[in-house]
Amino acid sequence: xxxxxxxxxxISPQKTFNDDFLNDIVVYTGxxxxxxxxxxxxxxxxxxxRRMSHVIKMGxxxxxxxxQDAGVEVPGAIITGTAFGCxxxxxxxxxxxxxxQEDLLPPTAFIQSTHNTVAAQIALMLQCHxxxxxxVHKGISFESALADGLMLMNEGEAENVLVGATEEMVxxxxxxxxxxxxxxRRPISNLDLFKERSKGTIGGEGAAFFxxxxxxxxxxxxxxxxxxxxxxxQHIEASIADFLNANFLEINDIDLVVTGRNGDVxxxxxxxxxxxxLFKNSPVANYKHLSGDYPVSSSFALWLTVNILKNRTxxxxxxxxxxxxxxxxxxxxxxxxQKYHSIMxxxxxx
Amino acid sequence: MxxxxxxxxxxxxxxxxxxxxxxxxxxxxxxxxxGDITTLDSIHRGxxxxxxxxxxxxxxxxRTGLSSQISRTTHLSLVAAKEAVADAAISGLSKWRTGFISxxxxxxxxxxxxxxIDFLTDNNKGKLxxxxxxxxxxxxxxxxxxxxxxxxVTTISTACSSSANAIFYAARLxxxxxxxxxxxxxxDALTKFTLNGFNTLMILDKEFCKPFDxxxxxxxxxEGAGYLVLVSNKxxxxxxxxxxxxxxxxxxxxxxxxQTASSPEGTGSYLAMTGALKKSGLRPTNIDYxxxxxxxxxxxxxxxxxxxxxxxxxxxxxxxxxxxYTGHTLGASGAIEAVFSxxxxxxxxxxxNLRFETQMENLxxxxxxxxxxxxxxxxxxxxxxxxxxxCTSLIFSKC
Numbered sequence: 001x002x003x004x005x006x007x008x009x010x011i012s013p014q015k016t017f018n019d020d021f022l023n024d025i026v027v028y029t030g031x032x033x034x035x036x037x038x039x040x041x042x043x044x045x046x047x048x049x050r051r052m053s054h055v056i057k058m059g060x061x062x063x064x065x066x067x068q069d070a071g072v073e074v075p076g077a078i079i080t081g082t083a084f085g086c087x088x089x090x091x092x093x094x095x096x097x098x099x100x101q102e103d104l105l106p107p108t109a110f111i112q113s114t115h116n117t118v119a120a121q122i123a124l125m126l127q128c129h130x131x132x133x134x135x136v137h138k139g140i141s142f143e144s145a146l147a148d149g150l151m152l153m154n155e156g157e158a159e160n161v162l163v164g165a166t167e168e169m170v171x172x173x174x175x176x177x178x179x180x181x182x183x184x185r186r187p188i189s190n191l192d193l194f195k196e197r198s199k200g201t202i203g204g205e206g207a208a209f210f211x212x213x214x215x216x217x218x219x220x221x222x223x224x225x226x227x228x229x230x231x232x233x234q235h236i237e238a239s240i241a242d243f244l245n246a247n248f249l250e251i252n253d254i255d256l257v258v259t260g261r262n263g264d265v266x267x268x269x270x271x272x273x274x275x276x277x278l279f280k281n282s283p284v285a286n287y288k289h290l291s292g293d294y295p296v297s298s299s300f301a302l303w304l305t306v307n308i309l310k311n312r313t314x315x316x317x318x319x320x321x322x323x324x325x326x327x328x329x330x331x332x333x334x335x336x337x338q339k340y341h342s343i344m345x346x347x348x349x350x
Numbered sequence: 351m352x353x354x355x356x357x358x359x360x361x362x363x364x365x366x367x368x369x370x371x372x373x374x375x376x377x378x379x380x381x382x383x384x385g386d387i388t389t390l391d392s393i394h395r396g397x398x399x400x401x402x403x404x405x406x407x408x409x410x411x412x413r414t415g416l417s418s419q420i421s422r423t424t425h426l427s428l429v430a431a432k433e434a435v436a437d438a439a440i441s442g443l444s445k446w447r448t449g450f451i452s453x454x455x456x457x458x459x460x461x462x463x464x465x466x467i468d469f470l471t472d473n474n475k476g477k478l479x480x481x482x483x484x485x486x487x488x489x490x491x492x493x494x495x496x497x498x499x500x501x502x503v504t505t506i507s508t509a510c511s512s513s514a515n516a517i518f519y520a521a522r523l524x525x526x527x528x529x530x531x532x533x534x535x536x537x538d539a540l541t542k543f544t545l546n547g548f549n550t551l552m553i554l555d556k557e558f559c560k561p562f563d564x565x566x567x568x569x570x571x572x573e574g575a576g577y578l579v580l581v582s583n584k585x586x587x588x589x590x591x592x593x594x595x596x597x598x599x600x601x602x603x604x605x606x607x608x609q610t611a612s613s614p615e616g617t618g619s620y621l622a623m624t625g626a627l628k629k630s631g632l633r634p635t636n637i638d639y640x641x642x643x644x645x646x647x648x649x650x651x652x653x654x655x656x657x658x659x660x661x662x663x664x665x666x667x668x669x670x671x672x673x674x675y676t677g678h679t680l681g682a683s684g685a686i687e688a689v690f691s692x693x694x695x696x697x698x699x700x701x702x703n704l705r706f707e708t709q710m711e712n713l714x715x716x717x718x719x720x721x722x723x724x725x726x727x728x729x730x731x732x733x734x735x736x737x738x739x740x741c742t743s744l745i746f747s748k749c
Contacts, residue, residue, distance in 0.1 A: 001526075078604075083485055085507070094466050094543060102393045102546050110547035111610050111737070114455065115486065115507035120738025123604040129621055132604040132740060133515060136457075137505040138487035144504040148519065151526050155352075175473050176481055231500045339491075 001150040003212035004220040007070035009062045010303040011035050012206035014290050021307050022315040028190045031183040033204045033292035053088040055168035058207035059118035066209035076158025077131035078119050079149050081141030081165040083295030085115035091172045118166050139336020140229045142296040153214040164209030165296035193263035193289040201262035204292015208299035222306040225345040237278050243343050255327030260334030261286040262293040283322025298334045305330045305346045355521040356586040356593040357578050359438025361430040362689040364574030364676040365401035382675050384558045384570050401572030401677025421458030421483045427493045427537035430575035438579035446530035449502030451520040452490040453512035453536030455681035458483030459543045509736030512536050514684025518600040524582050535577035535685030559646035561671035562717045564708040569645040572677025576685035595695045598747035601625025605739030616657030618741035623661045626743035634662045636729050641687045643733040644671025645678050655713040668718040670703035684734035691730040691746045698725040
């Protein structure tokens with residue numbers, strides 16, 4: 001199952017929301033990269049902005065821009081992925097339950113805490129009655145949404161599908177995830193993420209949306225050729241090779257590999273071993289020093305990849321090894337805490 | 351319409367029983383599961399009735415073999431999923447491509463609540479093991495690991511239609527040739543988060559709920575889990591016992607009206623029901639029983655009822671809300687009611703809508719009030735609607 005990508009929009013810790021393609025890299029020192037927020041008034045009714053949490057605003061604005069760029073008013077389906085959902089509203093409501101001892105609670109935070117709030121708000125804004133779903137499965141939440149979108153078009157149920165991913169990092173989640181050992185113990189420059197061999201990564205957040213189409217159009221600039229997710233695979237190298245074989249490709253046919261290297265010495269062992277084996281002769285790029293790591297960061301990787309194809313350039317800041325100017329076939333490989341693995345093949349449209 | 355998807359096994363746990371057999375007995379005895387809060391530490395104890403599963407966390411842990419310290423939702427999920435897998439009795443599950451598609455609304459929120467009490471006094475306090483399962487996906491992962499499933503494992507969360515969508519998606523994975531077998535459904539335990547959330551919306555009835563009644567005053571929260579084992583034609587042919595029925599139709603539509611309220615004309619529910627009918631190739635007159643979403647809130651029942659009058663145009667099949675027994679089990683409700691729909695076909699049952707007294711003034715609908723057995727039930731429609739306007743209808747049909 002494959003799809004054509006007509007437009008993409010991304011809010012992230014980098015300046016990704018305008019037409020600039022990573023020409024002005026934002027450098028952070030710390031272990032948490034906050035998303036750079038656009039002027040939401042261009043995309044959302046100001047009366048609504050006040051009521052919306054950070055993640056809802058990011059999601060709705062990215063979805064709206066993606067549709068605007070595609071020239072599509074109402075998509076055939078809206079499918080989103082998020083591991084943690086609406087953390088800000090969840091934390092607000094939980095805090096009030098404890099502090100006010102379950103008494104006199106306002107409903108707004110609860111109402112907006114539901115995991116499908118972003119997808120629902122997009123449907124409401126567009127008056128879109130079509131298929132609307134939200135996947136919430138850890139590090140493959142975004143890939144699950146993509147897989148559903150591909151299947152819907154394969155079934156002929158939709159001509160186009162808006163697929164996106166959202167994740168917000170609030171103070172509470174950053175504190176708890178730091179205590180759980182996900183992040184580095186000392187502040188680090190995000191651009192030095194891969195230079196220091198230590199435990200932990202840096203956290204990130206963002207929203208990325210894509211308009212997928214069943215058939216190519218004049219505006220199509222990339223093809224999502226195939227997608228596979230794996231849970232606890234025994235031999236990931238063989239699984240990646242099988243994935244390529246299923247697409248009648250070998251690793252030498254891949255012009256660029258984008259990996260989910262995140263700077264955590266244990267997490268990156270897999271990328272190290274693949275870099276010395278299957279990816280030995282391939283140009284390799286990374287992205288988590290720009291976006292930070294979060295469960296749906298592969299949506300940033302897909303945004304990055306389709307923009308490499310659209311702009312026909314590979315920003316130097318992402319390259320780990322090799323040189324390549326205008327790749328035609330790009331493989332994205334990411335794993336989440338060594339359990340969930342995803343492989344995406346993205347191709348230029350000739 | 352593509353290849354058919356069959357139901358080969360069912361499992362369920364709710365306030366009216368810990369397995370399928372206990373549910374059938376409770377239905378026949380017209381015994382509702384609501385009562386005072388016993389497990390939840392809440393100020394609403396004694397004031398708001400809820401429909402609790404009648405097992406403590408320790409008793410659940412004895413059944414599941416999991417630690418009693420993990421989320422109650424995970425225990426409920428595993429109990430029902432294991433029953434469904436055992437019921438399907440597929441020898442050599444591992445030789446097929448098998449998936450676990452589950453759903454819930456608040457993950458391991460019961461444990462996050464415990465964590466938060468200490469965390470708010472000092473951000474360096476709170477037992478970290480209590481937040482391991484905060485993510486919805488954690489509940490699914492633990493159960494998938496226990497069942498030994500790895501081919502496709504994912505979680506859907508669309509509020510109160512979550513597990514209906516999990517069943518819907520599982521069927522599509524089989525139809526598209528991605529899987530041979532899918533265990534699909536959902537689970538949700540009672541939490542202070544959801545109890546207080548629905549209470550702030552002022553849609554909890556202080557008495558036992560009265561779905562589709564003129565004097566309905568809200569819903570009662572419940573808890574539980576339900577799972578179906580869905581199989582391809584090829585798997586169905588290899589089984590030693592007959593399948594229950596097939597999943598003939600499904601559709602998801604968005605009401606696009608309001609984050610929590612349904613549109614007065616029931617646009618989303620109308621589109622879900624008509625979409626599922628179209629998919630199944632059936633006409634409204636072919637439907638023998640509707641398992642209503644029927645929460646008992648004035649808004650839901652009015653919107654759903656209005657949509658039913660638009661779809662069925664005077665030819666109303668027997669209908670009832672089994673939430674009058676189980677309460678509203680949120681993310682589990684679609685799957686629990688899918689199990690009831692499958693059992694309705696298998697055993698020819700029409701479940702009563704308990705406590706119904708007065709017909710709604712503006713709608714010509716009168717739910718079933720007596721338990722009926724030995725009925726000829728060929729096609730059952732099951733409705734599930736959730737926050738965010740998420741509306742799903744499933745249709746199960748006799749093979």
